[in-house]
Amino acid sequence: MAKELRILIVEDSEDDAYFMIREVRRGGYSVISERVESAVDMKSLLESKTWDVIISDYNLPKFSAPEALKLIKALRIDLPFIIISGVVGEEIAVKAMKAGAHDFIMKGNLTRLVPAIERELKEAEDRRERINAEQQLRNSEERYRAVIELSPDGIFIYNAEAIVFANSASAVLVGLNRPEDIVRSSIYDFVHPESRRIITDTFNDVLLLNKKIFFRDLKLLKEAGPIVFVDGAAVPFNYMGEKAILLEARDITERKSMEEALMKARDELELRVKQRTNELEISNEQLRQEINERHRIEAALERQAQELIESNSKLEKVNQELERSNRELELFAYVASHDLQEPLRMVASYVQLLARRYKGKFDTDADEFINYAVDGATRMQQMINDLLLYSRVETQGKELAPVDCELVFNRTISDLQLKIDETKAVVTSDPLPLVVGDEFQLGQLFQNLIGNAIKFHGIEPPRVHISAERKGTEWLFSVKDNGIGLDQKYSERIFVVFQRLHFRDEYQGTGIGLAVCKKIVERHGGRIWVESTPGKGSVFYFTLKAI
Incomplete structure (x- = not known):
């Protein structure tokens, strides 16, 4: 059996209204409808009959969808409102949705009408259920309010921002005349600074464990009066549909005063006894500490002396090994340069x-x-x-000293001028700084990096740019080119001696240039690395100590 659907249609065209009704009936509904063309007629039917949905054209000769929306808002009627139009653009459709329309359908796309009606009927039902639930919640909270108001203990409801409810007993606790004087204040306004950690920990435990948490000896500040001590508990609470905490506090000030007086008398007695017995213990303990400290210092000095002897011995062995290694390295250099x-x-x-x-x-x-x-x-x-x-x-490195990298760069360009002219390369730089280094080796570094950037170029003439940026106690240099680039997985391998990524008939060289660069940079206490993408060039970075 078809489901009945009551539709109020705001439309000046009977034909268009017919097509709308026909489409809804195709969706399996039995349609009861009325068509209006003016605000007066629409208001009359809204007040005299019950409707499930409103379908409206955007523009009528004497009426419009925006006016219809204003009318139902004025009457406080919550009904699905769907606009159907054939000429209105997207911007007007967005404005209509912001004004309260629930959907906007073009007359040429009426197949969307039934799904839109069903969706909006479901959302309207959800809104009604939510409103009923909220009303029931308010009624329940009013009943709780009456019970709480009669409690002899102070009761506060706190929503983590402010107190939203307080009973008469709570006003008495803090020395105010009316509970209204407490509402909208922070709970911390009435808690003594020494007890604020207690209330914070209590609230955190309530929210974390979602259960009742007890507290003791909480200090409250009383308006124009002494501090009030309270015991109580805090529990999770739902107030007006929002999470809150209900705090119950019972005045224990008088009992607390009696307990404190008793404890004070007992403490004074115990103090007199302890003062008699502790003086000798303190003296003996001080003497033991002095003896132990003297023994500890003597043992530490002996241990440090032994460690110093061992360190000196190790250092002497390392120096001997280093001298032997240098001699072997010098011998190898001689053999390589002469005998081989x-x-x-x-x-x-x-x-x-x-x-x-x-x-x-x-x-x-x-x-x-x-x-x-x-x-x-x-x-x-x-x-x-x-x-x-x-x-x-x-x-054979020289002692490190201040070096002007601008001069080193200019000499390098002069040495590479033949290659630059042959390849039509363009080599530029930003102003370069003074660093601590070996001028000759820095020249080798610049020449190898710039020479590689020129050698490994693509179809376009090489473009190389050198820059430097201060990073704390270092200068970070970059040598950027537009060459053939390399796969990042080879970024470590290219700094190893005699490692090549290309055949000799493609690019000349032995594959030691970047290894020399790495050794020079590390001798200067720096680092060198590369960032590159095949076909998009490379950027070589290295650091040198600033002056």
């Missing part, structure tokens, strides 16, 4: 002589083998030179 390079130069010279004298006289394989030998010898010489350079960072 000399035979290698001879091999390279004779292989190059073979290449010049016998090129084309053997078959193509022989020429290729000779070229391989020449290339291998040349690369071996370069690797030995680079390794020698790497070892000299520590062994």
Whole structure:
């Protein structure tokens, strides 16, 4: 059986009203409807009959949806109000919704009408149930209020911001004439500073455990009178639909006074006894403490002396090991620069002589083998030179002193000018600071980083920019380029000796340049790292000590 639906239609077109009713009937409803075109007719039907929903056109010759909304608000009627229009734009629709309309449907999309009506009927029913529940709650709270008002104990209701209810007994407790003088005040206005921690902990436990919490010996401030002591409890409470705390307080001031007098007399007696017996104990304890302290100091001094001897011994061993390591490193540098390079130069010279004298006289394989030998010898010489350079960072570094990085940058640009011209590179910098460092090694650092930025460029000419930013006691330098970039997973590997990410026929070099950079920066007490994205360039960062 179809469900009955009473619809009041605000519409000047009978045809449009017919299509609306037909669509609702298709949704399975038995429709009872009236159509009005003026405020007078609408008011009359609203007052004389009961309706489930109002459907309204936005504009009528003598009436409109906004006026209809104002009318039902004035009559304090809560009904679903749905606007159906064929020409109104989105901005007007939003204004209508803000004015109180529950939905807005275009006449060309009436399939939304039944779902909209059902949704708004459900929400209207929910609102009515909520209003009834709130009224029942208010009635219940009024009954509680009457019981509370007759209690001889002070009762406060507190909602974490202010007191929202107090009975007559509570006004007496704090020395006021009327409970109304307490309402809207903070509970802490009537609690002695020494007891505010008690009331705070009590309220926190009530909210956390959601149960009744007792308290004792709470001090209340009384208007123009002595402090009042109370015992009581606090419980979770729902007041006017909101969470609150009900606080019950009973005056124990007289009992407290008697207890305090008794305790005072007992304490005075015990104090006299203790004063007689404690004086000797204090003297003996002081003497024991002095002896123990002297023993502790002597043991600590002996332990520190032994630790100092052991530390000096360890330091001497470390220094000896460091001297041995430096000697071995210097010997290696000598071997690399002399003993290894000399035979290698001879091999390279004779292989190059073979290449010049016998090129084309053997078959193509022989020429290729000779070229391989020449290339291998040349690369071996370069690797030995680079390794020698790497070892000299520590062994032949100069004493650190103030260095003008602006001058270092300008010298580096001058040294790299041929590469810059060949690649049409643009190298710029912000003003660069003074730092503490080895001027020669900082030149190597700048030249390696800028040279790499120029070498590993993409299709566009290289663009390199150097900047520095003060970070506490350090300067943070950045070398930014627009080159080929690299995968971030290789950001550690590129600083290892002889590690390469490309084939030699793509980019020249031995793969030691960034390892030298890392060793130089670490010798200066700094850090170096890279942030990069393949195809989008790289930014190399390093830190140096500021002056």
